[in-house]
Each structure stands twice: as structure tokens, then as C-alpha cells.
Amino acid sequence: MDVSVVVVGAGPAGLALAGELRLAGVGVVVLERLARPTGESRGLGLTxxxxxxxxxxxxxxxxxxxxxxxxxxxxxxxxxxxxxxxxxxxxxxxPQSLTESVLESWARELGADIRRGHRFVGLDERADGVRVRAEAPDGPLTLTARYLVGADGGRSAVRK
Ligand SMILES: Cc1cc2nc3c(=O)[nH]c(=O)nc-3n(C[C@H](O)[C@H](O)[C@H](O)COP(=O)(O)OP(=O)(O)OC[C@H]3O[C@@H](n4cnc5c(N)ncnc54)[C@H](O)[C@@H]3O)c2cc1C
Structure with missing residues (x-):
């Protein structure tokens, strides 16, 4: 296995999960298609x-x-x-952009491997986990993991 968990999506959900996994000592790679945060904020508060x-x-x-x-x-x-x-x-x-910035810094400090410019394109289920396929800046990338988490938003390609 390359890593225990691959999380697709560096929104608030994916970043929070990455930090929590690191707190539990679990190795995690986050794949985010955007090269940098948009700075947009749909959410404007914390419950x-x-x-x-x-x-x-x-x-x-x-x-x-x-x-x-x-x-x-x-x-x-x-x-x-x-x-x-x-x-x-x-x-x-x-603003949601601040929440994402705080969570990304926190997750990175805890050792999460957050890879921007990496677009998830597919998966192959295996008996012992999953093979994740992505388009990275320098070409196709394959990662093997025990678990794959779809935190890639409302039109999640992982769930599809
Ligand atoms: C129009 C609108 C208005 C809203 N207004 C509010 C509000 O006022 N208050 C509030 O609290 N919430 C609001 N929300 C909800 C809030 O924005 C979401 O709940 C929040 O963004 C969900 O976080 P998430 O991490 O699940 O997904 P997202 O924030 O959608 O993050 C998903 C991430 O996955 C990445 N991704 C997607 N596909 C791939 C792929 N194939 N490979 C790699 N990465 C991928 C995306 O680039 C993105 O960074 C609003 C949402 C919308 C759409």
C-alpha cells in the first residue's frame, strides 16, 4: 500500500478528515484538483x-x-x-476560505500529504483496498490505499 487512506477533495470536509486521521496516526494523502484555493466563500459562519x-x-x-x-x-x-x-x-x-486555510495548515502540520493540482479520475476496487487513479501535474498517477474517501463535493466523482 502507498498510504492507508486517500481523501479526494480539499474542501472543509476533506481537510478536517485529513487532520483527524493524522491525529489518530493514520497516513493520509489528499488529492485536490485545484492548484490553489479559489478564495471563494459559500459558507460564512460556524455553527x-x-x-x-x-x-x-x-x-x-x-x-x-x-x-x-x-x-x-x-x-x-x-x-x-x-x-x-x-x-x-x-x-x-x-468566510469558508478562512476555514479551509486554517484546516489545511493544521492538517499539513500534522503530516497530511496534501497534493494540489491532482484530479481524481477513477478507482479500481481490490480485495485489500483500492487503487486510485488521478491526473497529476506531471502526468497520470496511481496510488494504492486501504480506503478511499469521497470528499469531493456535491457532484462527487468518487461516489459516481
Ligand atoms: C451555492 C451554495 C451556497 C452555499 N451557502 C452556504 C452558506 O451560506 N453557509 C454554509 O454554511 N454553507 C453554504 N454552502 C455549503 C458549503 O459551501 C458546503 O457545505 C461545503 O463547501 C461542503 O464542503 P465539502 O468539503 O464537503 O465540499 P466542497 O467544499 O465542495 O469541496 C470539494 C473539493 O473537492 C474538489 N474536487 C472535486 N472533484 C474533484 C476531483 N475529481 N478530484 C480532486 N478534487 C476534486 C473540489 O475542487 C473542492 O475543493 C453553500 C453551498 C453552495 C453550493
Whole structure:
């Protein structure tokens, strides 16, 4: 095996998983098709649960000062989170680009092998794992792994 886990996609999900795997001592390669982050931000906040999780990992200081609010919603229904016990409120103004930047730095510090400019193109299932095929900047790349994770977004090629 080249590595225990290959994660496709360096969005928030793939980067968070890469960091968690490294914390557990698991080898991980992340394949991301984009050569560099877009800087775009679809998400603009952190939920309370995300705040708790980032706090558990010591990551909150990396986000700097955050504007928080006890007001939230579930499916558009207004909720007052101020009624809940807990150390955190939701953060309102955290662009997704910052979240991705923080998670990428954290995962790299923990030893995740994040390869940008690598587009997943296919997989072959094997009895003991999976063979992952990608287009790398210098040509085709094949990696063998125990597990392959599709964190490549809503139109995931891995899931297809
Ligand atoms: C229009 C829109 C508006 C949104 N607004 C909000 C909002 O206001 N608040 C909020 O919290 N959330 C919002 N979201 C949701 C939020 O953006 C997503 O939940 C989040 O991006 C999902 O993260 P992810 O890591 O699962 O996937 P993504 O962020 O989609 O990341 C997937 C990654 O996989 C990579 N990838 C894809 N295919 C391949 C391949 N073949 N090989 C290698 N890499 C590949 C992509 O380049 C990308 O970097 C919005 C989403 C959309 C589409």
C-alpha cells in the first residue's frame, strides 16, 4: 500500500478528515484538483457544534476575533441558542476560505500529504483496498490505499 487512506477533495470536509486521521496516526494523502484555493466563500459562519469541535482541537485562536450571535435557525425556523447551556455561540462572519486555510495548515502540520493540482479520475476496487487513479501535474498517477474517501463535493466523482 502507498498510504492507508486517500481523501479526494480539499474542501472543509476533506481537510478536517485529513487532520483527524493524522491525529489518530493514520497516513493520509489528499488529492485536490485545484492548484490553489479559489478564495471563494459559500459558507460564512460556524455553527455551535463546529465551534465546539474546533475548540476541542485548539483551532479557534487561528480564526482571530469572531462576531458571535445566539440567534440561529434550523431550516429557516428561528432559534435562540442563548437558551442552550454551552461555552460557545455560533460565529457569524467566518468566510469558508478562512476555514479551509486554517484546516489545511493544521492538517499539513500534522503530516497530511496534501497534493494540489491532482484530479481524481477513477478507482479500481481490490480485495485489500483500492487503487486510485488521478491526473497529476506531471502526468497520470496511481496510488494504492486501504480506503478511499469521497470528499469531493456535491457532484462527487468518487461516489459516481
Ligand atoms: C451555492 C451554495 C451556497 C452555499 N451557502 C452556504 C452558506 O451560506 N453557509 C454554509 O454554511 N454553507 C453554504 N454552502 C455549503 C458549503 O459551501 C458546503 O457545505 C461545503 O463547501 C461542503 O464542503 P465539502 O468539503 O464537503 O465540499 P466542497 O467544499 O465542495 O469541496 C470539494 C473539493 O473537492 C474538489 N474536487 C472535486 N472533484 C474533484 C476531483 N475529481 N478530484 C480532486 N478534487 C476534486 C473540489 O475542487 C473542492 O475543493 C453553500 C453551498 C453552495 C453550493
Amino acid at each position: 455551535i457544534r463546529t465551534m465546539e469541535t474546533f475548540d476541542q482541537r485548539g483551532l479557534l485562536p487561528r480564526f482571530g476575533e469572531q462576531a458571535t450571535s445566539p440567534q440561529g435557525h434550523f431550516g429557516g425556523i428561528p432559534l435562540d441558542f442563548g437558551l442552550l447551556d454551552g461555552a460557545h455561540k455560533a460565529a457569524r462572519t467566518v
